[in-house]
Amino acid sequence: MQQFESIILTENLTKRFGRTLAVAGLNLAVRREEIFGLVGPDGAGKTTTIRMLAAIMNPTKGWARVAGYDTVRQAEEIKRIIGYMPQHFSLYGDLTVMENLTFFADIFDVRGEERRRRIERLLEFARLAEFKNRRAAQLSGGMQKKLALACTLIHRPQILLLDEPTTGVDPVSRREFWDIISELHLAGVTILISTPYMDEAERCSRVGLMFEGQLIVCDEPDNIKGLVTGELIELRPSDVWRAREIAAEMDGVQEVQTYGDLLHIFVDDAAKRMPQVEAGLLAQGIAVEGIRQTRPRMEEAFISLIRRRLAEKPTL
């Protein structure tokens, strides 16, 4: 039954590199037509997992199936139906946008009239039509990412595996890239995407939080945010670094995080603690602006859940 629902399924998926256990018995189920976000600290095993799902790396133990195909025995079938965009996608810098697309069309055996039509649509879709004769090396970072995505889509994959496609991309271009992802999602493509940006994780149907090669949480963004204990007070102190130290020592404070010039303080009871926190900081000569109770975002949830894990494992 689950086989039909889960277009990507792994059981006890394990990858060992020498003494390092990169992926440690991962059980993952990605549903058809969802955007599944894979997040986790550096070295959690996200890239290795995606490589195994793309059938370009064999597991040490366990198995993975993509659209029902086994990633080891049926790698060729998988490569035909997935689009895989690695972190460092190899565009040909000396070739133009058009030539890069044509090259990938050749690889996937897309020819003739069909090829012409698809390339035209992809150029339009990725907002690259007016740059089709520019060499890839001369595109900006954000445009290169969009070209890489277009190349990944040339054979109309039903499943997309995207490994940190927006790393190093500015905030405006990132929003554009996600507009494209949303369109693909609406068109019924299943998307598995890893990202270090927690605001992107909020846009996924479900999010898997990886830590040391395993999923420690896998749920809808709202439910993951609900796992954070305590209530959240947000404020803008005149000195964020000193305020962080002072707030950490206050009664009822469970955790303090910084976000830019904002301080996020998790407390047992926000209504009760808000005036105390404000007065406590003022007493130390720190002015406070914009104090309010707010809901934790993915960024806070990520930090809180990972810190909790790290605290349980003092060896790290």
Added chain:
Amino acid sequence: MDDRENSMAVVAEELTKKFGDFTAVDHVSFTIRRGEIFGFLGPNGAGKTTTIRMLLGLLRPTSGKATVLGFDIVRQSEEIKKRIGYMSQRFSLYHDLTVSENLDFYGRIYGVRGKRLEERKAFALEMAGLVGRERELAGNLSGGWKQRLALGAAILHEPEMLFLDEPTAGVDPISRRAFWDLLYRLAKGGTTIFVTTHYMDEAENCHSLAFIHNGRIVAYGSPGSIKETRMKGQVLEIDCSRPEVAIAALREASSQGRLPLLEVSLYGALIHVVAENMEAHKSVISEILQGRGVEVRSMDIIAPSLEDVFISSVKESPPKSGAPTSSHELLEAHGNS
């Protein structure tokens, strides 16, 4: 008394770089005080890397001038190179060398030897949290650790100033915070830091900032002053169900003239709406969302974040004439090659 001691860390005046017909950096002027963390922000291809390469003496400006640590970037680039540390977008570590060997290698490049090298290595390892991992291959370190090792390598020779080009790209939220704690320690110790980033929360932590767009500085000052002067209107943060539906409804209302909205954009699962005189529009916004079956959990007017300002600056400023690409995706041009 050395004159340089009193000087600014960087003084750039009308710095310009053309590649053929294309102006990558267009009359850029700014100053950086010693001991300051200076954030240099802008869309991909806005001219950030080209500016850094000029300041490092790797690229000759077409016109204009600049000094770094009191030295002229054209005539005295060797003096500059001795006194600065540089961490490029791709941390240039040797993957098949160990952590310790990488530090030895950079030590030699910077002429740090013997007992001093041992001391500096110990400091760098401690700072990077890599004590006990000296014999691991750099290639086996994950992103956040590589980044800290690269920073350790860049400060071996105790540079007076650090240039960091997107040091936290692809780094997870916890490692990013740890990295910025390190930068603060260095700045408190007197090191001047020039950093580029696409994370606007990091930009909030800089002492001063410049936004570069299409090769020109479009905003310059402290984060607070930039937010005050550059942001038109107020920001309403909406936490609601079905944000995609809500955004479409608000944009539609705006284009039909029902609401004078300057900007509607998604922040994770939240919506930021920008308009003048926001208080007056809240009830209409509420009505529109309810009409589409969107459940509003909260609606607060908040202080704008730098991300709000970034988006509004980039969208507002039109592409300059002759610019080869769209407004926010100007190519980094030939500066990369």
